Amino acid sequence: MVTKELLNPNLLRAEYAVRGPILQRAQHLEEQGKKIIYCNIGNPQALSQAPLSYVRQMLSLLEYPELLEHPQSLKLYPKDIVERALLVLKHHPHGMGAYTQSSGIPFIRRAVAEFIAKRDGIPANKDHIILTDGASKGVQAAILALLKNRNDGFLIPIPQYPLYSATISLYGGTQIGYFLDEENHWQLNEGILIESITKAIQEGIHPVAIAVINPGNPTGAVLTLENIRMIIGFAKRHGLAIMADEVYQENVYATGCKFHSFAKVMHELDERDVTLFSFHSVSKGFLGECGHRGGYMELRNIRDDVLAQLVKQQSINLCSNVAGQIATYMMVAPPQPGDESFETYAKEREQILRSLKTKAEILGREINKIEGMSVDVPQGAMYAFVKFELPSDAGMDTSSMNAGERRAYETKRETEYCMSLLEETGICVVPGSGFGQPAGTLHFRTTFLPPQDEIEDLVRKLKKFHERYTKAESIVS
Numbered sequence: 001m002v003t004k005e006l007l008n009p010n011l012l013r014a015e016y017a018v019r020g021p022i023l024q025r026a027q028h029l030e031e032q033g034k035k036i037i038y039c040n041i042g043n044p045q046a047l048s049q050a051p052l053s054y055v056r057q058m059l060s061l062l063e064y065p066e067l068l069e070h071p072q073s074l075k076l077y078p079k080d081i082v083e084r085a086l087l088v089l090k091h092h093p094h095g096m097g098a099y100t101q102s103s104g105i106p107f108i109r110r111a112v113a114e115f116i117a118k119r120d121g122i123p124a125n126k127d128h129i130i131l132t133d134g135a136s137k138g139v140q141a142a143i144l145a146l147l148k149n150r151n152d153g154f155l156i157p158i159p160q161y162p163l164y165s166a167t168i169s170l171y172g173g174t175q176i177g178y179f180l181d182e183e184n185h186w187q188l189n190e191g192i193l194i195e196s197i198t199k200a201i202q203e204g205i206h207p208v209a210i211a212v213i214n215p216g217n218p219t220g221a222v223l224t225l226e227n228i229r230m231i232i233g234f235a236k237r238h239g240l241a242i243m244a245d246e247v248y249q250e251n252v253y254a255t256g257c258k259f260h261s262f263a264k265v266m267h268e269l270d271e272r273d274v275t276l277f278s279f280h281s282v283s284k285g286f287l288g289e290c291g292h293r294g295g296y297m298e299l300r301n302i303r304d305d306v307l308a309q310l311v312k313q314q315s316i317n318l319c320s321n322v323a324g325q326i327a328t329y330m331m332v333a334p335p336q337p338g339d340e341s342f343e344t345y346a347k348e349r350e351q352i353l354r355s356l357k358t359k360a361e362i363l364g365r366e367i368n369k370i371e372g373m374s375v376d377v378p379q380g381a382m383y384a385f386v387k388f389e390l391p392s393d394a395g396m397d398t399s400s401m402n403a404g405e406r407r408a409y410e411t412k413r414e415t416e417y418c419m420s421l422l423e424e425t426g427i428c429v430v431p432g433s434g435f436g437q438p439a440g441t442l443h444f445r446t447t448f449l450p451p452q453d454e455i456e457d458l459v460r461k462l463k464k465f466h467e468r469y470t471k472a473e474s475i476v477s
């Protein structure tokens, strides 16, 4: 029988905090009848967000095209959706059950290119687009392709979404963490980037790429135009490829903040040297179609022979799933004014985005009223990365600990705090250590996806819990 010792050590090393022991305990408590508020993962439809009608109408017609011949089809479905389903079948006559080209159905790749061109006012090439099973598979493909040996390093943000650290471990590379600047709305800081890369090079690591998440998970920050320009300049000077994770591009709420794609900024800078991999997904935004596993990777400044290898890499998996490809098509080519389905689409979209904005504001505002807790009110994405303080442990001299010991100690404190929060209140959040952070600070990440009344309840319960927990801790210490 296979034992754990026989498994790939890279797999044993990889960690994925957002589905760790706290979630397992939450599921166990739920089975025992406790009400759990799941704030651990950005899975909108698991938290009562309804799917957009036009996406599901299209998928249902394509899954069962006989419906298109039904005499009542135009009563059941908007005319434009029926017409579009016929159009898809014209371009892809084999339907949902057949493999597609490795990079995805060509007319959907063309629609993605048109979406990028319209979004950014720049040219985009359908042959530089690869449809993927969610953004995760695109990110993993890029890391796998760029990783030649164990010393190859990927700069990743700290705190980060653990897909990055886990994939780098899994494929046997090296992560080079760069701290985001909490004092400056979690933007990237050039001084910190230089410090991180210099230290890595001194340790014999060969940096190959920098990953940037914008808008940020877990920080909820939206990067400024100046910040993105700085990152592109930094990547150029150090010969790095850029991996731009832009899955939250539709999720920008704060007044004055705007999403700027790396593709657009590179085009404006006339940057032709730095290779860009950018990622988008149907899982976030207002679609929230996480289960359909759709997304794309766009490549810029890519040589033909490199592109051919990346396409070959996709062909090893045959192709991405076709329902995900269709969902991606619906994301990039939604109903237009004049279409029968437009009004419903616009209403559903507006309701979801408005509700996310309201919940981000309530969560941020109310958490900042709790003594010993602070958070940057999320500007975008679906998360808040909350900083909290606990009374110091009696007899524990943190000043004599080295950075590793201190982090281990703080990880333990954060985990105990989040586990107690779950046991007492049913609120399921992720300890900050799962995303990384500087020694000397305590954090947890929460989403603001549950319905508004649950968010209001959540902050009330959190306040009560925090007051009780810190009082008990001070008595113990």
Ligand SMILES: Cc1ncc(COP(=O)(O)O)c(C=O)c1O
Residues within 6 Å of the ligand: 042, 133, 134, 135, 136, 137, 161, 163, 213, 217, 245, 247, 280, 281, 282, 283, 290, 293, 294, 295
């Ligand atoms: C920053 C970021 N990138 C990628 C993903 C993965 O998304 P997908 O469902 O498209 O694989 C997530 C999911 O939460 C995310 O937060």
